[in-house]
Amino acid sequence: MVDVGLRNPEPITEGTFDLSDILAHSTIKPSVPTRDEIDLQEEELIQGEAVVQECSNPPIFVTVSSPYEVEKARRDLPIIMMEQEIMEAIYENPVVILCGETGCGKTTQVPQFLYEAGFGTSNRLDRKGIIGITQPRRVAVLAAARRVSYELGLKLGKEVGFQVRHDKLVGSNCAIKFMTDGILLREIQTDSALKHYSVIILDEAHERSLNTDILIGMLTRVVNARKVET
Numbered sequence: 001m002v003d004v005g006l007r008n009p010e011p012i013t014e015g016t017f018d019l020s021d022i023l024a025h026s027t028i029k030p031s032v033p034t035r036d037e038i039d040l041q042e043e044e045l046i047q048g049e050a051v052v053q054e055c056s057n058p059p060i061f062v063t064v065s066s067p068y069e070v071e072k073a074r075r076d077l078p079i080i081m082m083e084q085e086i087m088e089a090i091y092e093n094p095v096v097i098l099c100g101e102t103g104c105g106k107t108t109q110v111p112q113f114l115y116e117a118g119f120g121t122s123n124r125l126d127r128k129g130i131i132g133i134t135q136p137r138r139v140a141v142l143a144a145a146r147r148v149s150y151e152l153g154l155k156l157g158k159e160v161g162f163q164v165r166h167d168k169l170v171g172s173n174c175a176i177k178f179m180t181d182g183i184l185l186r187e188i189q190t191d192s193a194l195k196h197y198s199v200i201i202l203d204e205a206h207e208r209s210l211n212t213d214i215l216i217g218m219l220t221r222v223v224n225a226r227k228v229e230t
Protein backbone atom coordinates (compact mmCIF):
# COMPACT_ATOMS: atom_id res chain seq x y z
CA MET A 1 0.00 0.00 0.00
CA VAL A 2 1.19 3.52 -0.81
CA ASP A 3 0.22 6.38 1.45
CA VAL A 4 -0.22 9.35 -0.91
CA GLY A 5 -0.82 11.79 1.97
CA LEU A 6 -4.02 13.48 0.71
CA ARG A 7 -4.57 16.92 2.23
CA ASN A 8 -8.29 16.67 1.78
CA PRO A 9 -9.03 13.00 1.84
CA GLU A 10 -12.33 12.12 0.27
CA PRO A 11 -13.37 8.59 -0.46
CA ILE A 12 -12.66 7.72 -4.06
CA THR A 13 -15.56 5.79 -5.40
CA GLU A 14 -15.42 3.36 -8.26
CA GLY A 15 -15.31 5.12 -11.63
CA THR A 16 -13.98 8.44 -10.29
CA PHE A 17 -10.42 7.22 -9.69
CA ASP A 18 -7.98 9.49 -11.48
CA LEU A 19 -4.28 9.53 -10.61
CA SER A 20 -3.88 13.20 -11.63
CA ASP A 21 -6.66 14.17 -9.16
CA ILE A 22 -4.96 12.33 -6.38
CA LEU A 23 -1.59 13.86 -7.20
CA ALA A 24 -3.08 17.35 -7.44
CA HIS A 25 -4.27 17.03 -3.83
CA SER A 26 -1.25 15.22 -2.69
CA THR A 27 1.75 16.33 -0.70
CA ILE A 28 4.02 13.99 -2.65
CA LYS A 29 5.12 14.67 -6.18
CA PRO A 30 6.08 12.14 -8.80
CA SER A 31 9.81 12.04 -9.10
CA VAL A 32 12.08 10.82 -11.86
CA PRO A 33 14.88 8.69 -10.35
CA THR A 34 18.29 10.30 -10.58
CA ARG A 35 21.23 8.53 -12.30
CA ASP A 36 22.66 7.63 -8.87
CA GLU A 37 19.36 6.06 -7.80
CA ILE A 38 19.23 4.01 -11.00
CA ASP A 39 22.84 2.86 -10.47
CA LEU A 40 22.00 1.89 -6.90
CA GLN A 41 18.93 -0.08 -8.01
CA GLU A 42 20.98 -1.90 -10.68
CA GLU A 43 23.65 -2.71 -8.12
CA GLU A 44 21.01 -4.11 -5.75
CA LEU A 45 19.62 -6.17 -8.62
CA ILE A 46 23.06 -7.60 -9.41
CA GLN A 47 23.61 -8.44 -5.73
CA GLY A 48 20.19 -10.09 -5.72
CA GLU A 49 21.21 -12.21 -8.69
CA ALA A 50 24.41 -13.22 -6.90
CA VAL A 51 22.36 -14.36 -3.91
CA VAL A 52 20.04 -16.33 -6.20
CA GLN A 53 23.05 -17.98 -7.88
CA GLU A 54 24.54 -18.89 -4.50
CA CYS A 55 21.20 -20.39 -3.39
CA SER A 56 20.90 -22.34 -6.61
CA ASN A 57 24.08 -24.29 -5.76
CA PRO A 58 23.05 -27.71 -4.50
CA PRO A 59 23.38 -28.13 -0.72
CA ILE A 60 26.41 -30.11 0.40
CA PHE A 61 26.05 -32.92 2.92
CA VAL A 62 29.21 -34.41 4.34
CA THR A 63 28.85 -37.01 7.07
CA VAL A 64 31.72 -37.17 9.53
CA SER A 65 31.81 -39.51 12.52
CA SER A 66 34.97 -38.73 14.45
CA PRO A 67 35.81 -40.66 17.62
CA TYR A 68 34.68 -38.81 20.77
CA GLU A 69 38.20 -38.29 22.14
CA VAL A 70 39.26 -36.76 18.82
CA GLU A 71 36.36 -34.28 18.90
CA LYS A 72 37.33 -33.35 22.44
CA ALA A 73 41.02 -32.89 21.58
CA ARG A 74 40.20 -30.91 18.44
CA ARG A 75 38.30 -28.30 20.46
CA ASP A 76 41.54 -27.38 22.27
CA LEU A 77 43.56 -26.80 19.10
CA PRO A 78 44.16 -23.08 18.41
CA ILE A 79 43.39 -23.49 14.71
CA ILE A 80 39.79 -24.55 15.38
CA MET A 81 38.94 -20.97 16.41
CA MET A 82 40.19 -19.80 13.01
CA GLU A 83 38.22 -22.22 10.83
CA GLN A 84 35.80 -19.64 9.46
CA GLU A 85 38.51 -17.09 8.66
CA ILE A 86 40.67 -19.72 6.99
CA MET A 87 37.79 -21.03 4.89
CA GLU A 88 36.71 -17.54 3.84
CA ALA A 89 40.28 -16.75 2.81
CA ILE A 90 40.32 -19.95 0.73
CA TYR A 91 36.97 -19.15 -0.95
CA GLU A 92 38.06 -15.62 -1.82
CA ASN A 93 41.68 -16.12 -2.89
CA PRO A 94 43.44 -18.49 -5.28
CA VAL A 95 46.48 -18.64 -2.97
CA VAL A 96 46.48 -18.51 0.84
CA ILE A 97 49.56 -18.59 3.09
CA LEU A 98 48.85 -20.01 6.53
CA CYS A 99 51.28 -19.39 9.39
CA GLY A 100 50.82 -20.84 12.87
CA GLU A 101 52.85 -22.15 15.75
CA THR A 102 54.05 -25.75 15.80
CA GLY A 103 51.30 -28.12 16.87
CA CYS A 104 48.43 -25.66 16.37
CA GLY A 105 46.81 -28.05 13.87
CA LYS A 106 47.75 -26.89 10.37
CA THR A 107 48.63 -30.33 8.99
CA THR A 108 45.81 -32.35 10.49
CA GLN A 109 42.94 -29.84 10.66
CA VAL A 110 43.00 -27.81 7.42
CA PRO A 111 42.39 -30.91 5.24
CA GLN A 112 39.45 -31.70 7.53
CA PHE A 113 38.01 -28.17 7.22
CA LEU A 114 38.13 -28.57 3.45
CA TYR A 115 36.64 -32.06 3.50
CA GLU A 116 33.80 -30.95 5.77
CA ALA A 117 33.08 -28.06 3.37
CA GLY A 118 32.59 -30.54 0.54
CA PHE A 119 35.97 -30.32 -1.18
CA GLY A 120 36.91 -33.73 -2.54
CA THR A 121 33.39 -35.13 -2.37
CA SER A 122 30.90 -32.59 -3.67
CA ASN A 123 29.66 -32.37 -7.24
CA ARG A 124 30.01 -28.59 -7.18
CA LEU A 125 32.44 -27.57 -9.89
CA ASP A 126 34.52 -25.35 -7.60
CA ARG A 127 34.97 -28.12 -5.00
CA LYS A 128 35.19 -31.16 -7.23
CA GLY A 129 38.53 -32.94 -7.12
CA ILE A 130 40.89 -34.38 -4.54
CA ILE A 131 42.37 -32.33 -1.68
CA GLY A 132 46.11 -32.83 -2.28
CA ILE A 133 48.64 -32.29 0.52
CA THR A 134 52.39 -32.48 0.04
CA GLN A 135 55.07 -33.10 2.64
CA PRO A 136 58.83 -32.97 2.10
CA ARG A 137 59.36 -36.33 3.90
CA ARG A 138 57.71 -39.70 3.32
CA VAL A 139 57.45 -40.48 7.05
CA ALA A 140 55.34 -37.35 7.52
CA VAL A 141 53.11 -38.40 4.59
CA LEU A 142 52.25 -41.72 6.21
CA ALA A 143 51.79 -40.26 9.69
CA ALA A 144 49.51 -37.43 8.52
CA ALA A 145 47.41 -39.70 6.31
CA ARG A 146 46.92 -42.16 9.16
CA ARG A 147 46.06 -39.42 11.63
CA VAL A 148 43.59 -37.58 9.38
CA SER A 149 41.79 -40.78 8.35
CA TYR A 150 41.50 -41.73 12.02
CA GLU A 151 40.26 -38.27 13.07
CA LEU A 152 37.62 -38.25 10.34
CA GLY A 153 36.56 -41.82 11.04
CA LEU A 154 37.48 -42.78 7.46
CA LYS A 155 39.40 -45.71 6.09
CA LEU A 156 43.00 -45.24 5.00
CA GLY A 157 43.22 -46.26 1.36
CA LYS A 158 39.60 -45.30 0.64
CA GLU A 159 38.56 -41.65 1.17
CA VAL A 160 41.99 -40.80 2.58
CA GLY A 161 45.01 -42.02 0.62
CA PHE A 162 48.73 -41.51 0.37
CA GLN A 163 51.48 -41.85 -2.18
CA VAL A 164 55.24 -41.89 -1.72
CA ARG A 165 57.94 -43.32 -3.95
CA HIS A 166 57.42 -47.09 -4.34
CA ASP A 167 54.31 -47.06 -2.13
CA LYS A 168 50.79 -46.00 -2.95
CA LEU A 169 47.41 -46.49 -1.28
CA VAL A 170 44.82 -44.40 -3.10
CA GLY A 171 41.23 -45.58 -3.54
CA SER A 172 39.03 -44.82 -6.54
CA ASN A 173 36.89 -42.41 -4.47
CA CYS A 174 39.82 -40.75 -2.73
CA ALA A 175 38.98 -37.29 -1.32
CA ILE A 176 42.16 -36.46 0.60
CA LYS A 177 45.58 -37.49 -0.69
CA PHE A 178 48.86 -37.03 1.17
CA MET A 179 52.01 -37.32 -0.92
CA THR A 180 55.62 -36.22 -1.04
CA ASP A 181 56.35 -33.03 -2.97
CA GLY A 182 58.34 -35.18 -5.44
CA ILE A 183 55.18 -37.14 -6.32
CA LEU A 184 53.21 -33.96 -7.08
CA LEU A 185 56.10 -32.64 -9.17
CA ARG A 186 55.89 -35.75 -11.33
CA GLU A 187 52.10 -35.44 -11.63
CA ILE A 188 52.37 -31.85 -12.85
CA GLN A 189 54.49 -33.03 -15.75
CA THR A 190 51.59 -35.07 -17.14
CA ASP A 191 48.68 -32.93 -15.89
CA SER A 192 49.75 -29.30 -16.14
CA ALA A 193 46.47 -27.93 -14.69
CA LEU A 194 46.21 -30.58 -11.93
CA LYS A 195 42.64 -31.28 -13.01
CA HIS A 196 42.14 -34.05 -10.47
CA TYR A 197 42.62 -31.67 -7.55
CA SER A 198 40.34 -29.02 -6.06
CA VAL A 199 42.94 -27.74 -3.59
CA ILE A 200 46.68 -28.20 -3.15
CA ILE A 201 48.33 -27.69 0.24
CA LEU A 202 52.12 -27.44 0.35
CA ASP A 203 52.86 -28.27 3.95
CA GLU A 204 56.17 -27.24 5.54
CA ALA A 205 56.80 -24.79 2.68
CA HIS A 206 58.94 -22.69 5.04
CA GLU A 207 61.53 -25.49 5.08
CA ARG A 208 62.40 -24.49 1.50
CA SER A 209 63.04 -28.00 0.22
CA LEU A 210 64.13 -27.96 -3.42
CA ASN A 211 61.02 -29.83 -4.62
CA THR A 212 58.62 -27.57 -2.70
CA ASP A 213 60.37 -24.45 -4.03
CA ILE A 214 60.02 -25.73 -7.60
CA LEU A 215 56.38 -26.61 -6.90
CA ILE A 216 55.64 -23.07 -5.68
CA GLY A 217 56.95 -21.75 -9.00
CA MET A 218 54.99 -24.27 -11.03
CA LEU A 219 51.78 -23.80 -9.07
CA THR A 220 51.73 -20.10 -9.94
CA ARG A 221 51.32 -21.27 -13.56
CA VAL A 222 48.68 -23.80 -12.55
CA VAL A 223 46.70 -21.03 -10.82
CA ASN A 224 46.81 -18.93 -13.99
CA ALA A 225 45.91 -21.91 -16.21
CA ARG A 226 42.91 -22.71 -14.04
CA LYS A 227 41.80 -19.07 -14.01
CA VAL A 228 41.68 -19.13 -17.82
CA GLU A 229 39.71 -22.40 -17.84
CA THR A 230 36.99 -21.14 -15.44
Ligand SMILES: Nc1ncnc2c1ncn2[C@@H]1O[C@H](COP(=O)(O)OP(=O)(O)OP(=O)(O)O)[C@@H](O)[C@H]1O
Pocket residue numbers: 077100101102103104105106107108109143147
Ligand atom coordinates in the same frame (compact mmCIF):
# COMPACT_ATOMS: atom_id res chain seq x y z
N1 LIG B 1 49.78 -39.10 14.91
C1 LIG B 1 49.27 -38.38 15.92
N2 LIG B 1 48.85 -38.95 17.05
C2 LIG B 1 48.32 -38.25 18.06
N3 LIG B 1 48.19 -36.92 18.04
C3 LIG B 1 48.58 -36.28 16.95
C4 LIG B 1 49.16 -36.96 15.82
N4 LIG B 1 49.47 -36.05 14.89
C5 LIG B 1 49.11 -34.86 15.39
N5 LIG B 1 48.59 -35.01 16.62
C6 LIG B 1 48.05 -33.94 17.49
O1 LIG B 1 47.43 -32.95 16.69
C7 LIG B 1 47.94 -31.67 17.02
C8 LIG B 1 48.10 -30.87 15.75
O2 LIG B 1 49.15 -31.41 14.97
P1 LIG B 1 49.52 -30.88 13.55
O3 LIG B 1 50.58 -31.76 12.99
O4 LIG B 1 48.28 -30.72 12.76
O5 LIG B 1 50.11 -29.42 13.89
P2 LIG B 1 50.92 -28.44 12.93
O6 LIG B 1 50.40 -27.09 13.19
O7 LIG B 1 50.82 -28.93 11.52
O8 LIG B 1 52.38 -28.58 13.46
P3 LIG B 1 53.75 -28.36 12.63
O9 LIG B 1 53.87 -26.89 12.35
O10 LIG B 1 54.79 -28.85 13.57
O11 LIG B 1 53.64 -29.17 11.37
C9 LIG B 1 49.26 -31.88 17.73
O12 LIG B 1 49.38 -30.96 18.78
C10 LIG B 1 49.15 -33.27 18.28
O13 LIG B 1 48.73 -33.18 19.63
